[in-house]
Amino acid sequence: MESSKLLSGESPARHGGLFNPLPAKSSLTFHLFPNLPKEIRDMIWEKSLICERYIPVELWHKDKRSGDFCRSELLPPTDQEHRLVLKNPPRPNAIFCTNAESRAAACRFYRVHLPCYSAKGSQLHAPGTFWFNPELDTLEFPGFEHFTTLANDLWRHDRKKKGLRNVSFSIDGKSNFLFHCFYKGAASSDQLRQAVGRFEHVTFIHYSLPRVMLAFTRNSFCYTKRSLPFVYPRSLPVAGATGSFSRQQDPRPIEDNVLESFSFDGFPGFGRMALDWRNWFQELRAGRPCVFRFAYAADECQKPFITDEASAMEYLKDEDKKWQESFDWEIRIHATNPWRSGYTIPEQVDSGLETAFGFWTFPLEPQGPFANPPASRKAVYDLSAYRPELCVFHF
Structure with a gap:
């Protein structure tokens, strides 16, 4: 839709709440469960564990001078001592602590066990255990450094020798995404080919500016004559704390012009x-089938803080406040600067649209919108040919 002119005194509406595709939890108890055969109980335990998870990971190496572990932006030697670090560890499933039988079932289900650490800022917390299911878990790497080391560790500790099947790469202007460095990070080219050859799903994810900034930014990142739409992208998912999630075609209405003007702000080469x-991975895989996607979400900086429904609602309240401040500032600017009278104020098309915390995914196709980028360093693309898949984190 076309952006509307400023209506004096018009105030933006409030948020429409959270989008939650999960049914309400039942409080019913099945008292005869202990009387079932153990094989049936084990099947029920396993059934309750089946859910995809999205988990960002990092490898920190040991600094030879200080002896401290830290994340390096450069590739450390492949034989250097390292630690697996989870910045946003997924909440343990309740099955782990229901009873001894359920815990045993959970340990079998998450069959790869690696020592790990959680981190706050630059400080590592006490060590723990990373429980990994190769079939259902997707690991997000901040760039491509260290990837092969962890992929090899997961394969060696997997009794079924499946290894890392589902991987996501967060690439931005800070990431080391030169392909020769990716090769350099592997102990051998054969090891790299084997790790990439085990892929079944590969995602490249981009985190945009916060939604309010996207709405009020004017031509900031456009190295082309096309400007961003002046619409509050309420439908754009927000990056929350990661863990269990569900996926479906997004059932919510999407504002006009949002998909037509997708912004890769700050990193137009994404x-x-x-x-x-995608093409390089396919070469390493020698043509074996693999699903490639790219993903998109807003406001990565808030990921560690949006961990439950209460913090999600607090985020939306704060977003409303920032929207109001930006809206009021625009009104004052229009009043004092007549030369800006042709500007428009971003509008909320549907104030009742619920916010999803998660990310959108789209097919990454050889002949898709990225195949022939129009202008050099273009930051805006038309993705209206796709209906996005919505991945929503479970609070």
Whole structure:
């Protein structure tokens, strides 16, 4: 839709709440469960564990001078001592602590066990255990450094020798995404080919500016004459704390112009880079089938803080406040600067639209919108040919 002119005194509406596709939890108790045969009980335990998870991971190496572990932006030697770090550890499933039988079932289900650490800032917390299911878990790497080391560790500790099947790469202007460095990080080219050859799903994810900034930013990142739509992208998912999630085609209405003007703000080369990496991975895989996607979400900085429904609602309240402040500032600017009278104020098309905490995914196709980028360093793409898949984190 076209952006509307400023209506004096018009105030933006409030948020429409959270989008939650999960049914309400039942409080019913099945008292005869202990009387079932153990084989049936084990099947029920396993059934309750089946759910995809999305988990960001990092490898921190030991600094030879200080002896401290830290994340390096450069590739450390492959034989250097390292630690697996989870910045946003997934909440343990309740099955782990129901009873001894359920815990045993959970340990079998998450069959790969690696020592790990959680981190707050630059400080590592006490060590723990990373429980990993190769079939259902997706690991997000901040760039491509260290990837092969962890992929090899997961494969060696997997009794079924499946290894890392589902991987996501967060690539931005800070990531080391040169392909020769990816090779350099592997102990051998054969090891790299084997790790990439085990892939079944590969995602390249981009985290945009916060939604309010996207709505009020004017031509900031456009190295082309096309400007961003002046619409509050309420439908755009927000990056929350990660863990269990469900996926479906997004059932919510999406504002006009949002998909037509997708912004890769600050990193206009993302689309071309993701497509190049797709092609390189396919070469390493020697044509074996694999599903490639790219993903998109807003406001990565808030990921560690949005951990439950209460913190999600607090985020939306704060977003409303920032929207109101930006809205009021625009009104004052229009009043004092007549030369800005042709500007428009971002509008909320549907104030009742619920916010999803998670991310959108789209197919990454060789002949898709990134295949022939129009202008050099273009930051806006038309993705209206796709209906996004919505991945929503479970609070």
